[in-house]
Amino acid sequence: KAGVTQTPRYLIKTRGQQVTLSCSPISGHRSVSWYQQTPGQGLQFLFEYFSETQRNKGNFPGRFSGRQFSNSRSEMNVSTLELGDSALYLCASSSWTADRGEQYFGPGTRLTVT
Amino acid sequence: QQQVKQSPQSLIVQKGGISIINCAYENTAFDYFPWYQQFPGKGPALLIAIRPDVSEKKEGRFTISFNKSAKQFSLHIMDSQPGDSATYFCAASGDGNKLVFGAGTILRVKS
Numbered sequence: 001k002a003g004v005t006q007t008p009r010y011l012i013k014t015r016g017q018q019v020t021l022s023c024s025p026i027s028g029h030r031s032v033s034w035y036q037q038t039p040g041q042g043l044q045f046l047f048e049y050f051s052e053t054q055r056n057k058g059n060f061p062g063r064f065s066g067r068q069f070s071n072s073r074s075e076m077n078v079s080t081l082e083l084g085d086s087a088l089y090l091c092a093s094s095s096w097t098a099d100r101g102e103q104y105f106g107p108g109t110r111l112t113v114t
Numbered sequence: 115q116q117q118v119k120q121s122p123q124s125l126i127v128q129k130g131g132i133s134i135i136n137c138a139y140e141n142t143a144f145d146y147f148p149w150y151q152q153f154p155g156k157g158p159a160l161l162i163a164i165r166p167d168v169s170e171k172k173e174g175r176f177t178i179s180f181n182k183s184a185k186q187f188s189l190h191i192m193d194s195q196p197g198d199s200a201t202y203f204c205a206a207s208g209d210g211n212k213l214v215f216g217a218g219t220i221l222r223v224k225s
Contacts (some may be wrong), residue, residue, distance in 0.1 A: 041214040056210050094211050105157035
């Protein structure tokens, strides 16, 4: 099976702009989670989507949002970008059923805000 | 608030030696404890995971030891190799697929 794919891999934006990142999960996986990775804060959970519904949300401001499509592909959006949003954004997919699912990460999108 | 504490921050081990990374958690609702390995420029890769109904799990050279009463778990890498040089993260989950990660351990295996 192909792994989790994320596009684009690298992105440079200016403060105040908005950005959309895309994630395609492993075939058959219905759960998609997003994480932010920074040197200072480490890996932090943003949100999880399952069957097009947000099932869980981390402690991030409303500028961070996401959605999931019927084919399980997911996008996250960050509006009004701040310098502190520079990070590696990781997507993870899981074949969630009734139990805790193993999560598999994509390579990430490196976002730089200038 | 850091809910999973990981130590050490960095570790240097000789080739063939044992690498040991420790994690402690506070939230007793956690019931799934995976370890991830991350190489520069890559996303974290699932290495091995354990649930609290077992005290140890072994997969190849990687072993997780779990102490429920102490709320601690550790990763042992036997016969460490230079190719094992990476950053290792412990994590815990008790709320759906939301993973809470430790701060990471940078492992360097000297040949």
